[in-house]
Amino acid sequence: ELVSQGVPTGERVQLKFSVGKKASFSLPQLGMWPEMTSAMTSLLNKPGLVIISAPPHQGLSTTWRASLLAADRITRDWIGLVDVNDKESLVENILPNHFNTATGESPATHLSKLLLSQPDALAVPNVVNGQSLDILCDQALNQGRTVVTQVAAKSAPEAILRLYATAKDKQQFLKAVTGATCQRLARRLCDVCKQPITVQPNLIERLGGDPRSQNTLFNPYILPPPEKQVDEEGKPIEMLPCDTCSGIGYIGRITIFEILAMNDSIRRTVLNQPSLDVIKQVAEKTGNSSVIANGYKLALLGITSVNEVQRALK
Numbered sequence: 001e002l003v004s005q006g007v008p009t010g011e012r013v014q015l016k017f018s019v020g021k022k023a024s025f026s027l028p029q030l031g032m033w034p035e036m037t038s039a040m041t042s043l044l045n046k047p048g049l050v051i052i053s054a055p056p057h058q059g060l061s062t063t064w065r066a067s068l069l070a071a072d073r074i075t076r077d078w079i080g081l082v083d084v085n086d087k088e089s090l091v092e093n094i095l096p097n098h099f100n101t102a103t104g105e106s107p108a109t110h111l112s113k114l115l116l117s118q119p120d121a122l123a124v125p126n127v128v129n130g131q132s133l134d135i136l137c138d139q140a141l142n143q144g145r146t147v148v149t150q151v152a153a154k155s156a157p158e159a160i161l162r163l164y165a166t167a168k169d170k171q172q173f174l175k176a177v178t179g180a181t182c183q184r185l186a187r188r189l190c191d192v193c194k195q196p197i198t199v200q201p202n203l204i205e206r207l208g209g210d211p212r213s214q215n216t217l218f219n220p221y222i223l224p225p226p227e228k229q230v231d232e233e234g235k236p237i238e239m240l241p242c243d244t245c246s247g248i249g250y251i252g253r254i255t256i257f258e259i260l261a262m263n264d265s266i267r268r269t270v271l272n273q274p275s276l277d278v279i280k281q282v283a284e285k286t287g288n289s290s291v292i293a294n295g296y297k298l299a300l301l302g303i304t305s306v307n308e309v310q311r312a313l314k
Contacts, residue, residue: 048178053159121146156260187250220249
């Protein structure tokens with residue numbers, strides 16, 4: 001697509017390449033651990049509200065599609081309800097339906113009619129308002145349906161709090177929600193040129209590893225400055241960057257996931273003390289791993305570096 005516009009100094013031209021079909025990835029391909037994939041698949045195939053979240057530009061639409069592909073769309077009837085301008089949120093075997101927010105519509109405008117077909121599951125990436133969210137929670141809680149939605153958030157607890165604030169019937173929402181995910185994107189270390197470094201046992205332990213079986217981490221290889229690119233006699237030598245990563249040290253990206261499985265302790269905390277920090281503490285005490293812990297797990301395996309995890313999670 002070519003768009004041009006006259007400007008005082010001449011002309012500004014914008015060229016956009018439109019991919020005909022967006023590539024789809026599975027949850028393991030994105031970086032989700034096997035046990036997390038199993039937990040996520042279980043959430044997607046049982047009654048309840050499942051929330052998929054990420055900060056802006058952190059791969060939310062890709063994980064949304066991967067999650068729907070992981071769900072049972074063969075033996076269960078799925079209905080999708082998306083904005084008329086949304087071209088990528090649904091996958092095959094999910095019946096597409098549309099609403100138009102530009103004319104004041106929301107999912108609630110069409111849900112009563114769509115539910116007459118008695119679907120097993122609903123995919124609604126944008127609930128728009130509290131009325132729509134209440135209807136979807138009722139379907140999950142009282143009609144035994146799976147409902148999947150998404151929201152922009154920096155953590156799984158924040159995703160729950162954001163929709164909790166949107167819901168009109170807050171107790172119904174807390175009973176309906178069964179889990180939430182969040183994620184960050186980190187760069188993968190180049191397997192060709194990454195460099196092992198020996199570290200102190202206490203660092204391995206702090207990262208969640210076992211210092212008895214591991215004493216190394218990996219960093220990207222960076223070419224030394226020109227003044228250090230010399231041989232033993234001080235003569236300059238040519239040092240070429242890695243052919244695989246072009247000397248960047250990283251190639252491709254990996255997703256750092258977290259999955260929060262709802263339980264009564266978290267529900268009581270959200271209801272009585274809706275503080276993000278407190279909910280995170282309760283979630284970890286009840287067996288939910290944080291996105292930080294999962295990021296450092298990738299660093300321990302040499303998939304990425306500690307510095308990259310810290311950069312991705314800020």
